[in-house]
Amino acid sequence: MKTDTIDKQNEQKRNWVTHPTKRNLLIIVTMWFVGNSLLILSTTDLFTESFFNKKYIIIYAMMIMSTWTTFKVIRNYSKTRETIEQT
Secondary structure, three states, X not given: OHHHHHHHHHHHOOOOOOOOOHHHHHHHHHHHHHHHHHHHHHHOOOOOOOOOOHHXXXXXXXXXXXXXXXXXXXXXXXXXXXXXXXX
C-alpha cells in the first residue's frame, strides 16, 4: 500500500524541467535564443554601444540564469532519452 502512494507521488513530481519531451526542448531552446537575442539587441541599441558595461549587470544575471536553466533542461532530456533507450 505504501509503495503505491510513493509511486503516485513520484509521478506527480514529473514536470517539463525534470522530464522534458522533444517538443518541450525545442520550445525552451527557441525561447532562450530569442529572449537572449532581444536582451542583447535592447541593451546595445542595435549594436551602437558596447554590451560590456557595469550598468547591465541585471541583464547579465538574467542571461546567465536562463542559460543555466536551458542547459539543465537539455541535460535532463538527454538523461531521460538514455533511460528510455536502455529499456
